[in-house]
Amino acid sequence: MEIVILAVVIAVVVVGAIGGLVVGSRKKKRLPEAKAPSAAPTITAPPAEPHVGDEAETPRDEARRTIEEVDLPVAEPSASAPVVTEEPPAAPPAPEIETPEPTAGRMVRLRARLSRSQNALGKGLLTLLSREHLDEDTWEEIEDTLLTADVGVAPTQELVERLRERVRVLGTRTPDELRALLREELLHLVGTDFDRVVKTESGLETPGIVMVVGVNGTGKTTTTGKLARVLVADGRSVVLGAADTFRAAAADQLQTWGERVGARTVRGPEGGDPASIAFDAVKEGIAEGADVVLIDTAGRLHTKTGLMDELGKVKRVVEKHAPLDEVLLVLDATTGQNGLVQARVFAEVVDITGIVLTKLDGTAKGGIVVAVQRELGVPVKLVGLGEGADDLAPFEPEAFVDALIGD
Template identity: 75%
Template sequence: MDYTIFAVIIFVVALLVFGGVFLIRPRRPEAPPKAPPQEREDGAGTTTAEPEAAEEQGAGPVVVAPEPVPEAPPAPEIEMPPPSAGRLVRLRARLARSQNALGKGLLSLLSADRLDDSTWEEIEDTLITSDVGVTAATQIVESLRTKVKVLGSRTPEEVRGLLRAELLAQIETDQDRAVRTEPHAGGPAVVMVVGVNGTGKTTTTGKLARVLVGDGRSVVLGAADTFRAAAAEQLATWGSRVGAPVVRKDEGADPASVAFDAVSRGTADGADTVIVDTAGRLHTKTGLMDELGKVKRVIEKKTPVNEVLLVLDATTGQNGLRQARVFAEVVNITGIVLTKLDGTAKGGIIVQVQRELGVPVKLVGLGEGPDDLAPFDPEAFVDAILGDAE
């Protein structure tokens, strides 16, 4: 046998054997199927998936529990204010406390054993310091002197009756004190509220809306005081409490356009009344007063203005009268709203302001509560002054 051939055969066989060790590998066992992700319940009761192991690359995104959607705040509860009828009577005690000094002082003087010239002068001074006005005070004193002289005797009841009659004669007027808020064929009634800063004008607008809603009327408010952003916010708060929509624009917008849009909204909604709150205009600034006249003219392009209510602070006295005169020159004032009457003994301003402007006091503010605005009733007012002074 040829040993060379034999050696070659052995080499080839060995090569095949050792080569198979490296070339032929055993099959890797298949990985078991992944178990579905375990679910857990978080504190909010929401079911979420556990995240995959961190070492496994290419895993799918982790499912994160959605944040709970916050509930919408509940709508403000609509209030139902008391009706206007009888409001002044209900507030009589408060009015009597504030005006007690006037009534008590007058009754005490008139009940003196001797009514000489000095006493009558003191009575007149008391009336003047109560803002009745010089002319009205003189008339009251002259009338009382005549009646006391004719009467002769002066019992407490007679003195009170005489004083009551004189005060009523000065306060009463043939003019209608009702605020004209009933809608007409062309649309809603329109009430403009005017006055200088600090008199309570925007607050009066909101309180008047409550009076009308309490009487069953539907109301739209116009925030035409665009010089003061807080005024629109304040009016929106008043409106939300009684369900009255408020038409407003950004600070600095044209007040006349706000007023016009408010009337348009009231007409479209079929509202009974639109109340337009105007800026607290300083009566010394002619330009602003002219703009107030513009607001009225723009409204009247769409519908008549039924009321222009001038809000006066009862504590301002003669300064309030000067304000009233300037406003009366710009717009046709139809009525007075006298605020802060609960904090002063100078209720005689009612007499003087009616004489000066020739328009009646229609509403009075007797406190800071939301329902402290009341239709003015002369008899209830005088009885409140004299009632606690007996």
């Protein structure tokens, strides 16, 4: 019995001890301090939006004015506001006017350049003629040399016959005698009795009118620009007509050439009527009192009938102002016999009065000068001897033949 009572007492003590520990641990945990109550925050509400029909203020009894009676406020200029003045855009600087090289003796000065590519013909002929025995084979070689240089069949046969006769009469031949003989015969073949002056004086009160024609790719527009330089160098005033409206930038190209020497260019819209532009150019030239009007026409294939007919139309329209003084046909010297076909067709459409041979410095086929003159019966008046602005020269037969046979 005592044992049971003791066990109960022990159990009570144990339970009491456990309970004390739990209470003690709870007392150790600090509760957060209670904050003092603060004042309630002030909330500012946005102003109430006026409702439709609300008025901002109590209406007052005033006399109402019409809109005409209301004076608008006048803005007073601010003393501190700067006055901005817009300056007009600066005009582009005028192109510098160039002074072209004088044309007198220009081809003589360019002879060295010409002879570098041309004297193969002259040297070949001199070598063959210097043989001790001129048999039939040698004369055939001379014929082949001339034909290769695009002299043409008929002129070649004529030259060979004259050379054979003169060599037979001459007998013994020294190099100097052969050179003099060949020079004389080539000059006869090229022709010294042609009038090679570019006609730029009409004899009337109108400017001289020059029309430049040719196929695509012969350097026609460039030749027209260089011809303007030739005329300006000789003291003539020039107006350019950009009647090539089919090739992109042709008018720009011609205008650039003109601006270099102070010549004005008359142009129209791309794809416009060439005859109309040519007509306007002559009209402007008359109004300005210009000495010469140069008309650059569109390059056209000689096989295209419609384009060739249009070229005839340009000529007829221009002649309503005044007759044409020159129709210059531009030919590429490197095209050889094909150039003769082109020349023949152009001559049927317009009356060709002179020939301009371009790229003559880049070919050993200088005989085209002889062939094209024989084909058309008109002289070569100008030759292009390079890419420079002043490399277009009046054709001089003596200088040309001297370049052919070399020094």
